Amino acid sequence: MSARRDDVPTASGVDERVAAADWARVSQDLDAQGCAVIEGLLARTECNDLAALYARDELFRSRVVMERHGFGRGEYKYFAHPLPALIASLRTSIYPRLVPVANRWSAAMGLEVQYPEEHARFVERCHAAGQVQPTPLLLQYGEGDYNCLHQDLYGEHVFPLQVAVLLSEPERDFAGGELVMTEQRPRMQSRPMVVPLRQGDAAVFAVRHRPVQGTRGMYRVNVRHGVSRVRSGHRHTVGIIFHDAA
Numbered sequence: 001m002s003a004r005r006d007d008v009p010t011a012s013g014v015d016e017r018v019a020a021a022d023w024a025r026v027s028q029d030l031d032a033q034g035c036a037v038i039e040g041l042l043a044r045t046e047c048n049d050l051a052a053l054y055a056r057d058e059l060f061r062s063r064v065v066m067e068r069h070g071f072g073r074g075e076y077k078y079f080a081h082p083l084p085a086l087i088a089s090l091r092t093s094i095y096p097r098l099v100p101v102a103n104r105w106s107a108a109m110g111l112e113v114q115y116p117e118e119h120a121r122f123v124e125r126c127h128a129a130g131q132v133q134p135t136p137l138l139l140q141y142g143e144g145d146y147n148c149l150h151q152d153l154y155g156e157h158v159f160p161l162q163v164a165v166l167l168s169e170p171e172r173d174f175a176g177g178e179l180v181m182t183e184q185r186p187r188m189q190s191r192p193m194v195v196p197l198r199q200g201d202a203a204v205f206a207v208r209h210r211p212v213q214g215t216r217g218m219y220r221v222n223v224r225h226g227v228s229r230v231r232s233g234h235r236h237t238v239g240i241i242f243h244d245a246a
């Protein structure tokens with residue numbers, strides 16, 4: 001029998017908030033910078049309630065202690081099915097907003113893959129290839145913790161954009177712990193970026209690579225993300241990755 005899950009955060013109003021975001025601006029920022037911020041996507045209570053789920057082992061399929069794998073320091077847990085309503089709603093309502101960017105990028109990079117309009121259809125594609133495990137995750141950092149630059153690839157099927165929502169408030173709950181991105185350009189040095197976030201803000205960013213318009217045509221940059229050292233306090237984030245894992 002599945003555990004009672006009616007005391008986890010509800011999805012009340014989240015679809016409406018997603019619909020109200022300025023997706024034209026997000027898409028422009030993604031094209032120009034490879035990342036975009038949606039301010040105040042989640043309310044403070046939703047952030048606190050989500051962060052509190054970290055202790056609820058029955059909601060998760062696995063726990064990763066980053067230090068054991070050389071991933072950094074701190075830990076995270078992947079949600080099990082059924083996903084908490086708020087996470088499931090974010091995943092299905094944000095996905096179609098990002099499909100136009102994903103398809104445009106794919107074509108611009110000369111890739112064959114195109115993404116279906118609906119998240120359920122894309123998940124079917126993942127499942128058919130043996131990628132059946134949910135990838136949304138909660139991350140928890142304490143003093144001295146950090147997350148090494150990485151890419152969240154879990155199999156052949158990769159949706160090219162992902163979302164992370166900061167659940168803690170900088171300066172109040174923690175110091176340091178900035179979301180960091182690097183873009184590795186062909187035959188050039190990497191470009192670093194810091195993404196300033198407050199509690200409830202969502203960062204949307206490229207998972208693996210993205211097209212950049214150069215003076216001599218389009219080229220592909222390789223993208224990684226991570227988190228700088230948390231200097232004090234505690235920091236939680238929720239990561240929404242749209243492909244499932246093998």
Ligand SMILES: O=C(O)CCC(=O)C(=O)O
Nearest residue numbers: 139164179227237238239
């Ligand atoms: O904690 C963060 O801000 C980054 C989390 C992360 O690596 C992810 O959501 O994939």
Ligand SMILES: [Fe+2]
Nearest residue numbers: 150152225239
């Ligand atoms: Fe990540």
